[in-house]
Amino acid sequence: MIRDHFRVLVVNLSSGQKSIAAIDGRDKVAGGSGLAAMLFEKYGFLDRPWNDPRQPLIFAIGPLTGYFPLMSKTVCAFKSPYHDQYAESHGGGRSAMSLRFADFDGLVITGRAKSGSALIVGSRHIEIKDIHYLWGTDLHVAGKTLRRMFPGAGHRTILRIGPAGERQSPMACITADTYRHFGRLGGGGVMGSKNLKAIMVHGDAAFPLPEGGEYVKVFEKVHADMTSTGMMSKYHNLGTPGNVKGLNDIKSLPIRNLQATADPAVAGITGERFAEVALLRNAACAGCPVGCIHIGFQRERFQEENRYLYRQIAYDFELIFAVGSMLGIMDCFEVLKLIDVAEKMGLDVISPGVSLAWATEALAKGIITTKETIVPLAFGNSSVYADALQYLAYGTNEFYQLLSSGTLKAAERYGGGDFACVLGQEMAGYATGRAFFVSQALGLRHSHLDAGGYSYDQKHTGDNVEDVVKFLVEDEKKRCFITSMVACLFARGVYRDEVLGNCLKSIGYGGLADNMDSVAGEIQRLRWRMRVGSGFRPENVSIPKRFSEVTNRRGPVDRDSLEALKAAYGKRILELAKDSGTEEGTAAP
Numbered sequence: 128m129i130r131d132h133f134r135v136l137v138v139n140l141s142s143g144q145k146s147i148a149a150i151d152g153r154d155k156v157a158g159g160s161g162l163a164a165m166l167f168e169k170y171g172f173l174d175r176p177w178n179d180p181r182q183p184l185i186f187a188i189g190p191l192t193g194y195f196p197l198m199s200k201t202v203c204a205f206k207s208p209y210h211d212q213y214a215e216s217h218g219g220g221r222s223a224m225s226l227r228f229a230d231f232d233g234l235v236i237t238g239r240a241k242s243g244s245a246l247i248v249g250s251r252h253i254e255i256k257d258i259h260y261l262w263g264t265d266l267h268v269a270g271k272t273l274r275r276m277f278p279g280a281g282h283r284t285i286l287r288i289g290p291a292g293e294r295q296s297p298m299a300c301i302t303a304d305t306y307r308h309f310g311r312l313g314g315g316g317v318m319g320s321k322n323l324k325a326i327m328v329h330g331d332a333a334f335p336l337p338e339g340g341e342y343v344k345v346f347e348k349v350h351a352d353m354t355s356t357g358m359m360s361k362y363h364n365l366g367t368p369g370n371v372k373g374l375n376d377i378k379s380l381p382i383r384n385l386q387a388t389a390d391p392a393v394a395g396i397t398g399e400r401f402a403e404v405a406l407l408r409n410a411a412c413a414g415c416p417v418g419c420i421h422i423g424f425q426r427e428r429f430q431e432e433n434r435y436l437y438r439q440i441a442y443d444f445e446l447i448f449a450v451g452s453m454l455g456i457m458d459c460f461e462v463l464k465l466i467d468v469a470e471k472m473g474l475d476v477i478s479p480g481v482s483l484a485w486a487t488e489a490l491a492k493g494i495i496t497t498k499e500t501i502v503p504l505a506f507g508n509s510s511v512y513a514d515a516l517q518y519l520a521y522g523t524n525e526f527y528q529l530l531s532s533g534t535l536k537a538a539e540r541y542g543g544g545d546f547a548c549v550l551g552q553e554m555a556g557y558a559t560g561r562a563f564f565v566s567q568a569l570g571l572r573h574s575h576l577d578a579g580g581y582s583y584d585q586k587h588t589g590d591n592v593e594d595v596v597k598f599l600v601e602d603e604k605k606r607c608f609i610t611s612m613v614a615c616l617f618a619r620g621v622y623r624d625e626v627l628g629n630c631l632k633s634i635g636y637g638g639l640a641d642n643m644d645s646v647a648g649e650i651q652r653l654r655w656r657m658r659v660g661s662g663f664r665p666e667n668v669s670i671p672k673r674f675s676e677v678t679n680r681r682g683p684v685d686r687d688s689l690e691a692l693k694a695a696y697g698k699r700i701l702e703l704a705k706d707s708g709t710e711e712g713t714a715a716p
């Protein structure tokens with residue numbers, strides 16, 4: 128249903144109070160990232176700690192969800208346990224479509240339940256249910272039980288946390304359905320702090336599609352671009368794991384804690400190798416005809432019965448990098464085994480993989496001992512990493528508790544900060560050079576998806592700082608609008624400005640379509656106001672020495688030029704946070 132306002136469900140877990148708010152601002156912030164930031168401005172507290180029960184956990188979808196393909200993401204916003212600042216994390220699965228068909232643009236959860244609970248949301252039914260008996264269960268057990276308790280398919284999503292989230296770990300993710308995640312910056316820890324084990328959304332309403340031929344025409348064009356041109360096929364075929372070989376070939380794949388950027392042994396974990404020996408099938412988020420989710424298998428044997436079964440485990444490039452090349456694990460099935468352990472524990476895979484790579488090097492250098500690591504971490508040994516992932520999830524000793532708060536926190540205590548592969552949070556798998564390192568270090572989500580720094584590194588050779596800053600700021604602004612539509616970023620080649628404008632107009636959001644650039648700018652500034660207002664200071668983010676020791680195809684990354692870019696981009700971010708976007712001038716964050 129087309130509305131000028133946002134329809135937002137607000138639930139307080141402490142009091143049990145539920146209300147539906149009609150909130151203006153569609154023409155200003157669109158939805159998704161913009162709506163999430165606006166809701167945090169309204170319901171959040173910049174100056175209170177992340178685990179204050181009054182802090183909101185926010186989910187927001189966009190105006191095109193349910194109308195066009197790949198408008199499949201939900202934006203989750205919260206104050207992060209990782210750095211106690213405003214954060215965003217994006218997840219797919221059936222989450223966005225379920226919220227759309229439950230007839231909500233956003234969900235705001237505040238308070239703290241008395242015991243382990245589930246929030247059940249439908250268009251006619253909202254309930255907070257005591258499920259304390261599931262507290263302590265891993266993701267697999269919780270998922271199986273929750274699916275039996277709340278049967279249904281189609282527009283029904285189950286978001287849940289595992290033991291890491293219950294422990295409020297900054298590395299805990301929220302798992303959406305089975306194969307998608309709100310991965311980074313500790314959204315799972317926020318759910319844990321609210322005693323919220325699961326959220327079920329039943330999309331049990333229906334709404335008519337827009338009348339007239341324009342919508343059908345635009346839809347058919349978008350659908351054809353997605354399915355019958357080559358624009359999206361790479362995501363379905365090898366998928367992002369195809370990057371393993373590509374990055375290794377250009378000496379940009381982080382290997383063994385970024386001590387190397389290429390290694391012939393990587394042949395054992397390329398996308399091609401996974402497809403040959405381990406790929407079982409593809410899956411897709413709701414409303415996506417592409418299906419980029421690659422699901423591999425791991426065979427298990429029940430010895431006493433001499434029976435075998437296989438487990439299905441989703442893989443993609445970031446996961447293969449984090450618990451594969453970064454840990455020196457060069458076998459597909461060993462990588463799948465580690466992904467499965469992290470998955471069961473409800474851990475984001477990237478940060479644990481990268482932090483264990485640091486711990487392995489720290490152990491080899493004698494900075495820490497097996498008194499801290501419990502098991503003798505060694506590159507290439509998947510068995511010890513399987514144990515260590517569980518220690519990280521449960522916070523088994525003081526070392527793992529610190530490490531799961533972030534590699535730099537452990538390095539502050541034990542030393543070894545120079546070789547911590549942290550760019551705001553543990554790095555994503557692109558050692559492409561200066562633009563990427565700075566883009567992730569200062570990006571709002573500390574993600575490779577904040578802006579295309581990795582792509583800039585590969586396409587440009589110039590050293591001009593102003594050019595790079597201009598690219599990062601403009602590219603981030605464009606992505607802000609796309610993520611406010613909640614389009615999957617893989618579809619950004621299809622959803623160019625003109626196409627997005629046509630989509631919006633065809634369903635009645637003409638005002639938004641006519642002002643996309645200014646709305647994108649407003650969203651960008653709003654997000655930075657939230658981030659800087661909650662304590663982000665670019666000058667406090669360091670880029671460890673390892674990033675200027677690394678050599679990729681262009682040779683070593685020059686430290687001075689890295690620092691110059693970081694200073695210039697940081698300055699621009701602070702200007703964005705101060706800029707009110709009006710002619711009157713500036714507003715303090």
Ligand code: SF4
Nearest residue numbers: 199411412415419615
């Ligand atoms: S391309 Fe992949 S991540 Fe994007 S919507 Fe489709 S299945 Fe989901």
